[in-house]
Amino acid sequence: MDAQDQNWDDYRLFLAVAQAGSLSGAARLLGVTHSTVFRRLAAFEDRLGVRLFERLPSGYVLTAAGEAMEVATTRIDDEISGIRRQIVGQDHRLSGQIRITTTDMLAIGLLPPYLVAFRREWPGIGVELLVSDMRLDLMRREADIALRLGNPLQETLVGRRVGRLAFAVYAARGVQVGEDLIAQDWIGFGSAHAPLRQALKDWLPDLRPQFRTNSISAAVAAARAGIGLAALPCAIADPDPQLVRIAPFPDNFGLDLWLLTHEDLRHTARIRAFVDFMTEVLAAKADLLEGR
Structure with a gap:
């Protein structure tokens, strides 16, 4: 499946794991359970056909593919957040x-x-x-x-x-x-x-x-x-x-x-x-x- 067909929530979950460095930290940021983050991240990687994180004893560390995705996804997320703020600011x-x-x-x-x-x-x-x-x-x-x-x-x-x-x-x-x-x-x-x-x-x-x-x-x-x-x-x-x-x-x-x-x-x-x-x-x- 092409990446553009993915749900944007999957990319936000990816960013949360990258930011927190762990599934439990990402779960706290997103207000969901540890098992939900684990399941959705695994399914996301399967659909993309690429491993985004190395699972290490110290936590989740971005692979080279994950680092490239983080740069692009962060930029898009910032733009989306800016649009939302501007819209809310007119309220x-x-x-x-x-x-x-x-x-x-x-x-x-x-x-x-x-x-x-x-x-x-x-x-x-x-x-x-x-x-x-x-x-x-x-x-x-x-x-x-x-x-x-x-x-x-x-x-x-x-x-x-x-x-x-x-x-x-x-x-x-x-x-x-x-x-x-x-x-x-x-x-x-x-x-x-x-x-x-x-x-x-x-x-x-x-x-x-x-x-x-x-x-x-x-x-x-x-x-x-x-x-x-x-x-x-x-x-x-x-x-x-x-x-x-x-x-x-x-x-x-x-x-x-x-x-x-x-x-x-x-x-x-x-x-x-x-x-x-x-x-x-x-x-x-x-x-x-x-x-x-």
Whole structure:
């Protein structure tokens, strides 16, 4: 069968495997099962009559044929994504669906009440929340809007700084905490939270956490359970009746909150409505976000 007769979804699946380097990673990107990716990739290679990947213990590696296909397919996918963005960007309706991506910390600890308020304000706009520590590609419309920490601006994206998230040290209410913070049990973080890890290291260089997690939400739960002290966002920990603030960070450590979208979508009515709404409500909560 000629390649032009293939379903474009097969090429997108191929790109997902090439990007992730594994079937499980591609499955997460596409929102399907591992077995679905395995079956469809095998059938795709059979129809093309060429092997696109070498199956190695370390993962799926492109063959020479696969590398050539990746270059061509990526170019076409970028063009298709650009056309879609331009079409959506002409949409002036205050209705339809928007896809928002953010981390579990913000999705669980910060956003829910504001999403409820947004839905009351704009009942015609549906919201899909994609929770991932992986940065979904706004250029390919894996999401329409991203709420991210730090300063993540990049070419072709436009954004607004909508607040600053302050951090402090917290413990479970009722736990006795001595003056020597180093002597306490601590909850540490993985590489996904590099700025926070570095701030802790600069402040307490001899700190050796007894428990680690790659999730702020998991750290909140662990701190509630009394596993140890944790550096947590004030906006999430201060309202929690099971937690008490133990100490501030030196130098008022915090991370900026950014709302991002692709420049082609900035004038889409439903996306602009969400960005404007979130900018306003988060500005009104500046004291909470900044730990005051």
